[in-house]
Amino acid sequence: xxxxxxxxxxxxxxVRVIRTLREMGIGSIAVYSDPDRTSQHVRMADQAEHIGPAxxxxxYLSIEKVLLAARKHGAEAIHPGYxxxxxxxxxxxxxxxxxxxxxxxxxxxxxxxxSKTAARQTAIAAxxxxxxxxxxxxxxxxxxxxxxxxxxxVLLKAVAGGGGKGMRRVDRDADLESALRDAASExxxxxxxxxxxxxxxxxxxxxxxxxxxxxxxxxxVFLGERECSLQRxxxxxxxxxxxxxxxxxxxxxxxxxxxxxxxxxxxxxxxAGTVEFLVDRDRRFYFLEMNTRLxxxxxxxxxxxxxxxxxxxxxxxxGGRLPFSQEQVFLRGWxxxxxxxxxxxYNNFLPYPGKxxxxxxxxxxxxxxxxxxxxxxxxxxxxxxxxxxxxxWAADREDATARSIRALGEYDVGGIRTxxxxxxxxLEDPEFRAGNLHTGFIDEFFARNAAPQPPPGMSxxxxxxxxxxxxxxxxxxxxxxxASSSAWRESxxxxxxx
Amino acid sequence: MKFxxxxxxxxxxxxxxxxxxxxxxxxxxxxxxxxxxxxPEPGVYSILLDGRVYDARxxxxxxxxxxxxxxxxxxxxxxxxRRYSRKDRARGGEGIQTVAAPMPGKVVRVLVAPGDxxxxxxxxxxxxxxxxxxxxKASRAGRVLTVTVKEGATVAPGEILATLE
Numbered sequence: 001x002x003x004x005x006x007x008x009x010x011x012x013x014x015v016r017v018i019r020t021l022r023e024m025g026i027g028s029i030a031v032y033s034d035p036d037r038t039s040q041h042v043r044m045a046d047q048a049e050h051i052g053p054a055x056x057x058x059x060y061l062s063i064e065k066v067l068l069a070a071r072k073h074g075a076e077a078i079h080p081g082y083x084x085x086x087x088x089x090x091x092x093x094x095x096x097x098x099x100x101x102x103x104x105x106x107x108x109x110x111x112x113x114x115s116k117t118a119a120r121q122t123a124i125a126a127x128x129x130x131x132x133x134x135x136x137x138x139x140x141x142x143x144x145x146x147x148x149x150x151x152x153x154v155l156l157k158a159v160a161g162g163g164g165k166g167m168r169r170v171d172r173d174a175d176l177e178s179a180l181r182d183a184a185s186e187x188x189x190x191x192x193x194x195x196x197x198x199x200x201x202x203x204x205x206x207x208x209x210x211x212x213x214x215x216x217x218x219x220x221v222f223l224g225e226r227e228c229s230l231q232r233x234x235x236x237x238x239x240x241x242x243x244x245x246x247x248x249x250x251x252x253x254x255x256x257x258x259x260x261x262x263x264x265x266x267x268x269x270x271x272a273g274t275v276e277f278l279v280d281r282d283r284r285f286y287f288l289e290m291n292t293r294l295x296x297x298x299x300x301x302x303x304x305x306x307x308x309x310x311x312x313x314x315x316x317x318x319g320g321r322l323p324f325s326q327e328q329v330f331l332r333g334w335x336x337x338x339x340x341x342x343x344x345x346y347n348n349f350l351p352y353p354g355k356x357x358x359x360x361x362x363x364x365x366x367x368x369x370x371x372x373x374x375x376x377x378x379x380x381x382x383x384x385x386x387x388x389x390x391x392x393w394a395a396d397r398e399d400a401t402a403r404s405i406r407a408l409g410e411y412d413v414g415g416i417r418t419x420x421x422x423x424x425x426x427l428e429d430p431e432f433r434a435g436n437l438h439t440g441f442i443d444e445f446f447a448r449n450a451a452p453q454p455p456p457g458m459s460x461x462x463x464x465x466x467x468x469x470x471x472x473x474x475x476x477x478x479x480x481x482x483a484s485s486s487a488w489r490e491s492x493x494x495x496x497x498x
Numbered sequence: 499m500k501f502x503x504x505x506x507x508x509x510x511x512x513x514x515x516x517x518x519x520x521x522x523x524x525x526x527x528x529x530x531x532x533x534x535x536x537x538p539e540p541g542v543y544s545i546l547l548d549g550r551v552y553d554a555r556x557x558x559x560x561x562x563x564x565x566x567x568x569x570x571x572x573x574x575x576x577x578x579x580r581r582y583s584r585k586d587r588a589r590g591g592e593g594i595q596t597v598a599a600p601m602p603g604k605v606v607r608v609l610v611a612p613g614d615x616x617x618x619x620x621x622x623x624x625x626x627x628x629x630x631x632x633x634x635k636a637s638r639a640g641r642v643l644t645v646t647v648k649e650g651a652t653v654a655p656g657e658i659l660a661t662l663e
Contacts, residue, residue, distance in 0.1 A: 165629070185606075186631055233630070350600055351628040358541070358555060381602045385628045409568065414541075414557055421569040454570040457548065459505075462565040462572035464523055464533060465543045465554040467501045467512045469563060470576040472537075 001318055002026055002076040002101070007041070008066045008091075009081030012372040012388060013296070014041035017079045020310040029073045031066060033059035035380040040372040047073050054382040057192070060084045063091050067098050077101035077317060079310075083384070086293040087114045087160075103317040105271050105292050112267040113290040115159050117197050119263075123287040126266035128259045131202060131278060131286045137195030140180055146198045147176065153203075156180060158187035159195035164234025166190060169201060202286070204438040205278040207231065208243050209291075210260035211301045213312060214270045219322040222257035223305050224331045226297055228276075229437035230426070232349050237442070238423065239297035240336045241304045244397060244435030249283065256285055263287060272298075272313050296339070299370060299391040303335035334400040335393045338408065338423045340371075342385040345422035346451045353381040358414030362407035366393045379416060387418065397435070401427050425452050504562075504575040594643070595662040597634050599653040603627030608649050614642045616662065623647070623659055636662055 004027035007014045014030060018041060021028045030045035035054050042048045049069035052059035059065065061084055070078055078095055080086035080103070092107035104110070113119045117137065120130050134146055137159045147154050147170070156179055158166030166187030168179040180196060188194035207228045214220030227243035228236045246252050260275035267290070274295050276288040298309050316322070342352045359375045371388030379385060392407055394400040408424045426432055429445060500513045515522040518535035525531075534546035545552040557564040562575035607624040610616060621633040622642070640662040647659050 182631070189606075189626075190629060347600075350632070351630060353602060353628065357557060381627050383628060412555065412566070414555055414566065424569065452570075454567070454572075457550070458552070458567055458570060459572065460525060461533075461545050461547060461552045461554060462567060462574065463503055463505075463510065463512050463525060464521070464535075464545065464547075465556060465565045465567075466503060466563050466572070466574040466576050467499075467514055467523070468518060468521070468535065468543065469541075469556045469565075470501060471499060471514060471517070 002314070004029060004047075004073065004075050005077045005079055005103070005314070006031065006066070006070045006073065006075035007045070007079050007081060008060070008085055009079070009083070010036055010039060010041055010060060010372075011383065012370050012386060013081040013083075013294070015044060015372045016370050017081060017310055018044050020308060020314070023308075024311060024314065026314070029069065029075050031060070031069050033382075035382060038377065040374060040377075049073060054380070056084065056382070061192070063088075063094050066091075067094060067100070070100055071098070075100060077103055077314070079103040079314070080293065082291075082293050082296055087291070089114055101317050103271070103313050105267075105269050105273060109267045109269045110292045113264075113269065113273075113292050116157055116161055116289050117159050119267075119289050120287070122267050123263045123290075126259075126262040128263045128287040129285065131199050131288070133199030134197045137197050140177055143176060143180055143196075143198050144173065147173065150200050153201040155199045155201045156183045156196050157199060158183065158191060158193070159197055160191035160193040161187060164231070166196060167234045202278050202280050204440055205229075205280055206243070206245060206438055207236070207276065207288075208246065208256070208279050208285070209274050209276040209295075210256050211295070211298070211309075212260055212264050212269070212273045212275060213309070213316070213322065214264065214273075215316045215322045216270050216319060217321055219325075220261050220264065220269070221322065221324070221326045221329055222260055223301050223307065223309075223329055225253060225256065226274075226295075226300055227437060228297060229439050230441055231439050232345075232442050234439075236297060237339050237341070237419070238337065238426065239300050240334065240397070240400070241300040242331055242334070244437065245279065245283070247397070248435075252279075252283065252285070259285070259287065263290065271316050272309055296386075296389070297337050299368060299389060300335040300337045303368065303391055303393040304331050304333060305329060306332070333393055333395050334397045335391055336397075336400045336404050337389050337391040338404065338420075339386055340388045340390060340411070340413070341419050342379045342387055342416050343419055344417040345419045349419070351381070351385045352417040353379045353385060354416040355379075356413060356415050358412060360410065360412040361388075362390065362410035364407070364410075366403050367407045368392070373413075387413070398433075401433065421452065425449065502577040504577065505572065595637060595640065596658050597622055597636075597660045597662070599625060599634075599655055599657045599659055600632075601625075601627050601655050603632075603653060605647045605649055605651045605653060605659070606631060608645055608647070610642045610645065610660070612642050612644055616640060616642060622662075625653065625659075634659060 006029040007017045018028045028045045030042045030048040031051045032042045051065040085091040089107045089110040092102045095102040112122050153171045156168045166183045168183045170179045183196045184194040209226050211223040225243050226239050226241045228239045230238040274291045277285040279285045343349045355378045368391045373387045392403045394403045405427045411420050503510050513524045521533045521535045536544045541556045543554040555566045565572040603625040606626045609621050616636045618638045620636050623634045643661040645660045
């Protein structure tokens, strides 16, 4: 087994990996950019190396700097997390060349599955159903020709994409040019590859994905599915395992699992990976893409299968065999994950960076938090505003929903806005409760619902607290709680009052 | 002690007749009420009122106090009789529309120049924060007066990016 592993990532996933490394008795090496010196992953690691300024291109996306840090600190393997370099075949190859183990699939598999268009070819060859689309990146003329032939609406997608970046729905020809320009620009920034391709758009699809795990000895299993239909801006915000649809139609699980394994085998895949499917209203499923890495939402699978996917990833990378067969995989109970973001759901999900002035995490039965924040930390504006993932486990969907609402009620983050209250509102929604999910669910939810209103009487309490707080503040200015305004401004203000 | 609270565009008064822990108060002209008040942590108020428990947290924001109870945010400006600090909320000239950065970020694209006519909803600038690109749009039709930032500029929340008339 490895003695030291470098984590080429930041945020909650770096913390997640460090936790398993520590349980396995393996040393952890963190890397960090300027604004991340005081981030949780650096504070938790055994060793840490500064790798550059805030801009990802010069730090977390720099293959050279990451490998330099790995050599300097004597790492034997690199865990890439998700995002950043995790699906970069060049990086995986550079690790292989440098004699470091890349904890993931081979660079060759990433190449065959990493780009969305290459993955489609692999899936087609393996006999998995795909959504009609172009085989390669397109220019405006080619996009226009595809739309003319297949009709609007169409979906533009980054060839190197993931997480909804560089993706645009286009409903009419007049919007195609600007949408293509924006998608290419966003893709270029996010993935250093501005290529965009076109697909027919499937209306109101569900997004259901299969978790795969394979070793380097030819064994591969699927670990159930995850329902990831709740999305905003094409990014998942809430996931569950199992899928409410597949719970009602369990024969789909085997069909999708087998299709996923066929596609992955065609790419010579090993380690953890996820095959994403779109499922239309007639329950037909289409191969969407393969994520050749650990997923953000892996905790729901861990809760329902009882496995530690990061530990299995590390064991497989070290040459180990899968310690169980498909027949030994059991799904037990229900898990729901909410991604806690620093953003304002009632203002277009606008990011809301800033300093956390308070933090209380939920506790009690069945609650798991994967986070990277602490009281007093400033959420940097340079990165994805994911603060934590709250996953709950319970016996069935109804109980898991109730438990999520209860736990979110205990979750308090001060100083910035988060989507915690929004999740509570969604979890109460009758359509959500009925399991009627699709990727446009959140947009429709906003059309049906206004922001939640406080119960009667609460407003009086708020008035009382505001008055009492003002009283105590003017009585003892030095005993005042940490204000979000600066000390300079405070000093200027009190100077004026003298 | 009597305070005027400004919330959601409405002024209301509250009088504190006795301080914590056995707090007596009166809202507006209504009857006097009694609340049990403890402060377990700075900025956190545990209130027992009318048979219910409330856990309230106070944040001091630039625009006043924000009281958070069970996830609900009550934004309140308190007019302290001893410390008059009400902010002047008056906005700029009637016909001039300012476009301000809603969050810290970086200007990645400027789509208009002074003198341009713009339609309602037309994109003016693209600001990137946390890897998300957000297009700042004109809220109504008009003419661009000024563009005060360049591509590549880092902007602070509230910073004016452009003005329209």
